[in-house]
Amino acid sequence: MPAAKRHKLQKLQTIVRKLSEGLTVQQACATVGCSDEWFFGHTRAGHEYEYLRDAAEAAMISARLKAIDKIGKAAFKDGDYKTALNAEIWRLEKIYRRQYGQDERNMLGVQNNTFVITYEKAKEIETMRQELLPDVQARLGLSQPNGSNLATEHEQNG
Numbered sequence: 162m163p164a165a166k167r168h169k170l171q172k173l174q175t176i177v178r179k180l181s182e183g184l185t186v187q188q189a190c191a192t193v194g195c196s197d198e199w200f201f202g203h204t205r206a207g208h209e210y211e212y213l214r215d216a217a218e219a220a221m222i223s224a225r226l227k228a229i230d231k232i233g234k235a236a237f238k239d240g241d242y243k244t245a246l247n248a249e250i251w252r253l254e255k256i257y258r259r260q261y262g263q264d265e266r267n268m269l270g271v272q273n274n275t276f277v278i279t280y281e282k283a284k285e286i287e288t289m290r291q292e293l294l295p296d297v298q299a300r301l302g303l304s305q306p307n308g309s310n311l312a313t314e315h316e317q318n319g
Contacts, residue, residue: 169203173213176200181220183228226252 172193179189186197204214233248278286298304 173210177217177220180217181224183224
């Protein structure tokens, strides 16, 4: 293997190793004296070293998981169970997104929370509300001594 080619491969492998240590692509490239564009250019699809792009992605994920593990274990050891739980929740939601997090592939940015009920169901709900309202108001101290209640007066005036 020619020296220039070997040198390029060594640079790319060093970048992947630095990514596994937790550095960003820009930081890892700076340690070997190249730009992130150089790295992405030599690892894009169809190039000789395209397999290193996948290795770099796996290295970055591995570094993040190690950091989260470290945080979770240290928090658990110190009795900070909330932080330990949050570390595991983060792992599930971010790393195993399809199983445990929001799957953004199917989200359109619109939440549909409209619903339709029948007229009969609406009447049933209103009857139930009228039956329960005096008891709820009495428990909350909203009933007046003369038997009327503030909520009913407010509804009539309002």
